[in-house]
Amino acid sequence: MHLSQSLGKKSQLLEYSPFTQDIKQEYPVLFEAIEKTVNKELAGDQAVLSEAFVSFIALHFMVSLNRDSQMRTVRVAYVCATGIGITNLIQQRIASAIPNIELVGFASIDDARALIAREHPELVISVFPLKNLEVQVIEVRPLPNAADIAAIRGAVAKKLQVPLAQIKSQQPVVPIRPKPNLEQQTQQTILTMFSIYSELKQQLPTTIDPYYGDAFMMHVFLAVQRIMFDKQYQGKPNQDDPKLVGTVEHVFSDHGLAINRAEVHAILEYLSLSHEVPQEGDDTTGRER
Incomplete structure (x- = not known):
C-alpha cells in the first residue's frame, strides 16, 4: 500500500509542527533515532519524510514525562474520545506551559458529564465540542497551539484572579534518555x-472531518500502543454497527492485534464528529478569538 495516498497531499500534520525545534533541542537522541527509522522504512512515501512527522512520533514517546504541579491551581478535567491516550498528550503539553492546573481526571466523550458531576472541575479542556454544561469548556486542537494555550492561560488567570503575566511556564522537562x-x-x-x-x-465508509483528522491519526497510533502493552481502554457496552465493528477488528487482526469493543467504539466515534465554527458571541467553547 502506498501510504502517502491515504494521508493525502495537504496533511498539515506532515507539513508543519509547532514542536519540532523544541523537540530537536531538548530530545536530540530520541528525535534522531525516530528520524532514522522513518527515513529508512518509509523512504518510498515522500509525504511522511518531514521533521514535522518525526516530531509527532516523538510526542508519542513523551506522554509519561513531567507530572509536576505546584502553586495555587485551577481544577481541570480533560476530555477526548477514550479519556486516555491523546488526552495525556494534551495534558502534558498544557501542564508544561501552565503549571497552575490540577488534574481531576480524564474522561471519554461518553463519560464526560459523569466526571464533571462527580469532580466539579473549574475548567474542562476538550478535543471535541461539549455543549450545555455549566462549567467553562475550552475546545483545543489535537496538538494545542499557541492560541489554545493563550485561551487556557487567560481562563486560569481569570479564575485565580491574578495578572496574566503571573501564569508562567515551567522550566523544560528532563530529557528522555533513550536506550x-x-x-x-x-x-x-x-x-x-x-x-x-x-x-x-x-x-471505513465515512470520511473523517478534516478538523479531526490529526486527532484520529494520533488516536489510532495510541490505540495500537495500548493493545501492544495490554492497556486497552475499558468502557461501557455499546451498540455500534456490526459491519463497522467488523471492519475495524479485521484491520487490527491483519496486523496480529486483538482490539476490544471499547477501543473499537472510540475509533468509530470519529465517524460522526463534525466541527461547527462558533457564532459571534458564543462563549460555550471558551476559545479566545
Missing part, C-alpha cells in the same frame, strides 16, 4: 501504527 536499541524498538511499532491508520481511512 541504545531505541531504533529497533520503535521500527516495527511505527510501521504498524501507520499501516493500521492508513487502512482504516481507506476501508
